[in-house]
Amino acid sequence: MADERALDEVVRFTSDLIRIDTTNRGGGDCRERPAAEYAAERLTEAGLEPLLLERTKGRTNVVARLAGTDPSADALLVHGHLDVVPAQAEDWSVHPFSGEVRDGVVWGRGAVDMKNMDAMILSVVRSWAREGVRPRRDLVIAFTADEEASAEDGSGFLADKHPGLFEGCTEGVSESGAFTFHDGAGRQIYPIAAGERGTGWLKLTARGRAGHGSKVNRSNAVTRLAAAVTRIGAHEWPLRLTPTVRAALTELAALYGVDGDLDDVDALLDKLGPAAALVESTVRNSANPTMLSAGYKVNVIPGEAVAFVDGRYLPGGEDEFRATMDELTGPDVQWEFHHREVALQAPLDSPTYARMRAAVEEFAPEGHVVPYCMSGGTDAKQFSRLGITGYGFTPLRLPEGFDYQAMFHGVDERVPVEALHFGVHVLDRFLRTA
Numbered sequence: 336m337a338d339e340r341a342l343d344e345v346v347r348f349t350s351d352l353i354r355i356d357t358t359n360r361g362g363g364d365c366r367e368r369p370a371a372e373y374a375a376e377r378l379t380e381a382g383l384e385p386l387l388l389e390r391t392k393g394r395t396n397v398v399a400r401l402a403g404t405d406p407s408a409d410a411l412l413v414h415g416h417l418d419v420v421p422a423q424a425e426d427w428s429v430h431p432f433s434g435e436v437r438d439g440v441v442w443g444r445g446a447v448d449m450k451n452m453d454a455m456i457l458s459v460v461r462s463w464a465r466e467g468v469r470p471r472r473d474l475v476i477a478f479t480a481d482e483e484a485s486a487e488d489g490s491g492f493l494a495d496k497h498p499g500l501f502e503g504c505t506e507g508v509s510e511s512g513a514f515t516f517h518d519g520a521g522r523q524i525y526p527i528a529a530g531e532r533g534t535g536w537l538k539l540t541a542r543g544r545a546g547h548g549s550k551v552n553r554s555n556a557v558t559r560l561a562a563a564v565t566r567i568g569a570h571e572w573p574l575r576l577t578p579t580v581r582a583a584l585t586e587l588a589a590l591y592g593v594d595g596d597l598d599d600v601d602a603l604l605d606k607l608g609p610a611a612a613l614v615e616s617t618v619r620n621s622a623n624p625t626m627l628s629a630g631y632k633v634n635v636i637p638g639e640a641v642a643f644v645d646g647r648y649l650p651g652g653e654d655e656f657r658a659t660m661d662e663l664t665g666p667d668v669q670w671e672f673h674h675r676e677v678a679l680q681a682p683l684d685s686p687t688y689a690r691m692r693a694a695v696e697e698f699a700p701e702g703h704v705v706p707y708c709m710s711g712g713t714d715a716k717q718f719s720r721l722g723i724t725g726y727g728f729t730p731l732r733l734p735e736g737f738d739y740q741a742m743f744h745g746v747d748e749r750v751p752v753e754a755l756h757f758g759v760h761v762l763d764r765f766l767r768t769a
């Protein structure tokens with residue numbers, strides 16, 4: 336068990352890290368260095384030898400390795416990002432960079448996304464140093480920059496330029512998983528992430544004949560673009576069940592005592608009530624038009640019109656996604672990837688998944704662990720290029736009524752102290768046995 340001091344430290348570290356403003360506004364506007372130095376100092380005090388790594392000045396990553404007792408075992412990567420999304424202080428009940436602990440809750444940007452996990456990792460490793468604990472597998476600990484933008488200064492840079500630091504790593508754990516999902520009917524579900532949809536941000540370009548707004552024009556770029564955008568927005572994507580989602584649906588159906596007929600998934604989702612939220616965004620690909628741009632004067636038909644679409648595809652779904660986009664855009668509109676990231680699928684029959692599950696069940700015996708697929712993406716996508724299978728595992732026991740999903744990039748982001756303590760115990764147990 337993690338000691339008392341680890342429980343104190345996890346709160347203090349979460350709070351301290353929140354106070355170090357690492358707002359990532361995109362376009363390179365961020366400075367993680369002070370947070371990276373803070374994390375590196377905490378690791379150094381525990382006898383580790385962390386490296387500070389930068390592609391761009393100030394955009395600092397931290398990597399350290401803790402040698403395991405079994406040199407023949409594969410290494411395990413434990414990672415968390417140091418940057419956060421912006422927060423507007425006037426919208427908040429407490430200042431978003433105060434790290435204030437009020438009534439047993441730590442407040443501030445990064446409290447759940449994901450300075451909490453960074454603090455949990457640091458606390459666990461430091462408690463091991465005090466007790467002389469060594470894990471079985473080598474543990475590679477990475478704190479990354481730039482997760483909230485392109486990852487080019489963070490995990491992407493580490494995977495490209497420093498693959499040797501991850502030598503032997505076959506699996507990784509990081510954000511979004513093993514939190515309490517209350518279904519409103521007394522059930523407590525702990526979803527562990529074993530997959531991520533891929534990212535397909537698209538740029539659509541329609542070209543046509545420019546000309547006077549009063550003349551007949553059958554090749555109007557705006558009309559062509561609007562038609563394509565409408566088709567994309569209205570498209571009903573077919574159901575596609577990946578192994579993770581299939582398992583999630585089957586396990587949830589058993590938990591709810593309902594017919595787990597996967598031939599009628601929409602009916603099954605209805606029967607699951609609020610718990611359907613755990614799977615409904617990951618049973619199909621999706622594509623939402625988000626930006627439009629064309630023209631400069633009301634009586635001038637422009638020769639070009641541009642739109643952007645936020646597309647997401649399931650593991651194994653990219654080919655279908657591309658073919659569908661070809662079809663929906665049609666011959667008059669070109670599309671290209673403005674940004675593309677792979678989809679991930681992690682196995683559920685691995686010893687690592689079983690150990691994550693056992694660690695949660697030990698400290699939350701009332702909970703039901705189910706796998707789930709994330710609808711968006713994390714740094715695990717970049718690390719997958721090194722052959723590292725990613726799971727989402729940031730254990731938090733949350734009280735009923737605490738809207739965890741709303742905390743991500745939301746106003747009044749916060750985390751209960753009790754949730755952090757649970758996280759330290761579960762992470763400690765998992766990492767010791769992993």
Ligand SMILES: [Zn+2]
Binds near residue numbers: 448482
């Ligand atoms: Zn995050």
